[in-house]
Amino acid sequence: xxxxxxxxxxxxxxxxxxxxxxxxxxxxxxxxxxxxxxxxxxxxxxxxxxxxxxxxxxxxxxxxxxxxxxxxxxxxxxxxxxxxxxxxxxxxxxxxxxxxxxxxxxxxxxxxxxxxxxxxxxxxxxxxxxxxxxxxxxxxxxxxxxxxxxxxxxxxxxxxxxxxxxxxxxxxxxxxxxxxxxxxxxxxxxxxxxxxxxxxxxxxxxxxxxxxxxxxxxxxxxxxxxxxxxxxxxxxxxxxxxxxxxxxxxxxxxxxxxxxxxxxxxxxxxxxxxxxxxxxxxxxxxxxxxxxxxxxxxxxxxxxxxxxx
Numbered sequence: 001x002x003x004x005x006x007x008x009x010x011x012x013x014x015x016x017x018x019x020x021x022x023x024x025x026x027x028x029x030x031x032x033x034x035x036x037x038x039x040x041x042x043x044x045x046x047x048x049x050x051x052x053x054x055x056x057x058x059x060x061x062x063x064x065x066x067x068x069x070x071x072x073x074x075x076x077x078x079x080x081x082x083x084x085x086x087x088x089x090x091x092x093x094x095x096x097x098x099x100x101x102x103x104x105x106x107x108x109x110x111x112x113x114x115x116x117x118x119x120x121x122x123x124x125x126x127x128x129x130x131x132x133x134x135x136x137x138x139x140x141x142x143x144x145x146x147x148x149x150x151x152x153x154x155x156x157x158x159x160x161x162x163x164x165x166x167x168x169x170x171x172x173x174x175x176x177x178x179x180x181x182x183x184x185x186x187x188x189x190x191x192x193x194x195x196x197x198x199x200x201x202x203x204x205x206x207x208x209x210x211x212x213x214x215x216x217x218x219x220x221x222x223x224x225x226x227x228x229x230x231x232x233x234x235x236x237x238x239x240x241x242x243x244x245x246x247x248x249x250x251x252x253x254x255x256x257x258x259x260x261x262x263x264x265x266x267x268x269x270x271x272x273x274x275x276x277x278x279x280x281x282x283x284x285x286x287x288x289x290x291x292x293x294x295x296x297x298x299x300x301x302x303x304x305x306x307x308x309x
Contacts, residue, residue, distance in 0.1 A: 001026050003071055004279065007051070007063075008078030010038025012214050012302060013266040018043055020269045025279065028070060030063070037309055054081035064092045072096050074279060076242075077263055080149050083110060099264070099282055101239035106262040109243075111146050113178040115260050122236040125229070127180035127248075127258040132163065134179075141179040142258075149261070152213075156182060180258060185250040188223070189215060190230050191264075191271045192245060193278040198238040199286035202278070203227050204271045204294050214266045215302070220274050222296040229255040231291070242268070242278040273298050 002025050006017065009029025018027050027047065031038040034050035049066055052059045059082075067075065076099045077083060087103045100106070109115045116129035130137055143163070144154040153172070157163045157179070167174055187208040193201045205226040210217035230245050244265040247257045264278075271278060274294040281292075 002073040002279070003028065004074050004076060005030060005049075005067060005070070005072040006076050006078055007031070007082055009043075009048070010034070011078060011266060013269055015040050015042050016300075017269045020272050024277075028072065030066060040305075041307065041309070054079060054085065060085055060088050060092065063089060067093065067096050074099055074282075076100075076279075080110060080147070080261075080263070083262060097282070098241075099279065100241045101243050101262045102241075105237070105239040109237075109260040109262045112144060112180070112259060113146050116178075116180065118237060119233070119257065124233060124236060125254065125256050127183060127256055130179040132167075132174040132177050132179055135160070137163075137179055138181060140182040142182055143177050143179050145176055146178050153177075183248040183250065183256055183258060185248045187211065188221075188226050188247045188249060188255070189218070189265055189267055190226060190245045190247065191268060191276070191278065192230060192234060192243050193271070193276060193281045193292075194234070194238070194240050194242070195282055195284050195286060196240050197286070198240045200231065200234045200238070200291065201281040201284065201286060202271070202276045202292040202294065203230050204274055204276055205230070206267045206270055206300075215300075217301050218267060218270070218299070220270055220294065220296050220298040222294070223249070225249065225253065225255050227291075229257065233257065233260070241282060244268075267300065270298060270300055 004025045005028045007030050010031035010033050014029055021027050029039050030049040030051045032051055032053040039048045051063050074097050083106045113129040116126045119126035140156050140158045143157050189206050191204040205221050205223050206218045207221045208215050208218050242264050244261040245257050246259040247255050249255050276294050
């Protein structure tokens with residue numbers, strides 16, 4: 001049984017990932033906040049691990065030691081800050097593999113301005129990327145950190161006065177942000193599964209019905225438009241591993257990607273329930289141009305769970 005290590009193990013998906021993969025993989029979870037019992041107690045103590053924050057000088061060393069001590073076969077990073085360290089981590093591993101895109105892809109796509117510009121150069125539909133100091137912003141716009149996650153400091157801005165007030169109130173730097181066109185419609189978060197050779201194996205679209213930083217209520221949907229756009233994105237900008245594309249399906253039937261996250265998302269587990277295994281796919285050789293089929297109409301709902309420790 002392969003041993004898998006998920007970082008960001010204190011996240012909302014840990015319990016369900018463990019439940020879904022329990023009989024197929026030995027799942028381990030690591031978190032920088034484990035001293036505060038971040039990893040749920042449903043996980044066996046032997047598979048709960050503490051690591052420093054990614055900003056720590058000891059992060060790479062301690063993570064690599066943890067991987068060797070537990071004979072981990074595959075690392076699945078779940079923290080954005082960690083992605084910039086993957087090249088260094090990889091250089092220190094002898095046999096452990098990493099389920100993530102290649103490093104150059106990560107650097108290009110984790111920056112939302114860079115992502116939009118790359119899609120534009122490939123003649124792909126994109127949300128636009130505007131400097132906030134541009135006096136001709138097409139209000140209303142969405143502003144968001146160029147590098148960030150979890151909907152932090154992401155909001156609709158309707159005027160230059162509102163823009164200036166926001167940055168003055170929170171003492172933030174406009175250079176760290178990007179503006180995108182304001183999109184309305186149905187949001188999708190899509191699991192992209194490729195093998196080591198960058199061959200696309202599967203696409204699993206998940207429609208987001210409710211979101212509070214992370215997805216709260218969602219459903220696997222077999223949507224040909226979403227699948228087609230995501231397929232074209234991968235063909236234009238191929239990479240290996242598993243990653244996530246977030247799109248908005250607008251009322252005029254356009255699917256516009258607004259983020260490409262070069263890591264697994266909190267809805268990653270839904271692909272397994274739908275019959276797609278991105279871990280297995282990573283090690284497979286593609287034998288057909290046809291994408292793997294998945295089971296649609298699978299719904300997920302997250303609830304709060306309190307525990308006395």
